[in-house]
Amino acid sequence: MSKQRFASVWDAIEDTPEEAENMKLRSTLMMALKNHLTRTEMSQAQAAKLFGVTQPRISDLMRGKINLFSLDALVNMATAAGLHIEMRVLEDA
Template identity: 50%
Template structure:
């Protein structure tokens, strides 16, 4: 049996480098949004209303259900949280 090693978990889980990059970006956004929402100290219902989403949708976000969120949806939620972010472009290793 051949042992494979990866630079990060996303490379191990993804089918290709593009999918790994997408998963990494979504995870970073989801983590930042989750931390911001927790800082608010609001009920899930109030936090969901503040973000313009349903409480079950917020619950999915807080539980880290990455597969339920597109990069586009997370960008919109980050903006609704009052977060800004930058995209860095670099040569692939």
């Protein structure tokens, strides 16, 4: 058994570094949206109306169904929620 260490679970389970980075970003956005909806006590119906999606789509978000969401869709939802997104791009050391 390999004792290889990974910086992130996504690095371990995704096939390529590109896929792992995409999943890390999607995961971060999904957690931020879920936390925002929980903190504001917004109902799924209210969130759906605000984001321009269906209530079942919000249910998928709240249940962490990450494979159902593109990075673009999550950015759009975060912006509609009034969240500000910042991104840093770093070169490997």
